[in-house]
Amino acid sequence: MSGPDGADALRDSLRVAVTGAGGRMGREVIAAAAAREGVTVALAVNRTATDPIAGVDVADAGRLADLLAERDPDVLVDFTGPESAASYAETCAEAGVPVVTGTTGFDSSGTARLRDASRSVPLLKASNFARGVAALRRAVREAVAAVPGYDVELTETHHNGKRDAPSGTAKTILADVESVRGDLDERVHGREGDAPRRPGEIGVHARRAGDVTGEHEVLLAGNRETLSLTHRAGDRGVFAEGALDAAAWLADADPGWYDFDDVLDA
Structure with a gap:
């Protein structure tokens, strides 16, 4: 190169x-x-x-x-x-x-x-x-590997005019999670009605509101503790x-x- x-x-x-x-x-x-x-x-x-x-x-x-x-x-x-x-x-x-x-x-x-x-x-x-998103992705891979078996949920928020959902960044982060956790092979987009978590799920939530530039949060939960990794773009x-x-x-x-x-x- x-x-x-x-x-x-x-x-x-x-x-x-x-x-x-x-x-x-x-x-x-x-x-x-x-x-x-x-x-x-x-x-x-x-x-x-x-x-x-x-x-x-x-x-x-x-x-x-x-x-x-x-x-x-x-x-x-x-x-x-x-x-x-x-x-x-x-x-x-x-x-x-x-x-x-x-x-x-x-x-x-x-x-x-x-x-x-x-x-x-x-x-x-x-x-x-964003360089911060690159750092987030690396942190997510390391964190997911460090807490095997924990539930994973991803939430992203963007302005009300964004067309694709979930965002491209969210999809990239989801691929990062799946590359580390082979047991997570089902993406569940939102939840409604009787919807308890099943094994193998990653919860995915897309929000569209106002003029939000971009927020991505990965939530890891298990063993009586939670870990949240978040990136927010100011503009x-x-x-x-x-x-x-x-x-x-x-x-x-x-x-x-x-x-x-x-x-x-x-």
């Missing part, structure tokens, strides 16, 4: 393309790039007409292929939807542009399209770019900053499939 030697290493100059520029995260990425020394937004696109953001003009997403050829960005950062993200990744694969995507909700077909793109360019897919800027860290690292990587742990462990 030819990425930078350290997770915090940045290029002297990084030219970023941003898709979904008019969305919540697209705006955050552009704002974070404008505030970061040595980073330039080479192009920004959106599927609907959007006014300039932080001084950056936003073009029609249908022009992405031409703009990649004209502007020659070092990496593209994507926070859109599963179908558009897969399409953008394919366009980047043809153009030879690395891809960082924080889009979630892919089905098996969409993931396969991303995998195909990663054969031509480096592609980093992460459900969450979306933390995800944008992490995505730019990933972009700077990925820009010089070899073609292949990466995740945010690769950046943190570099």
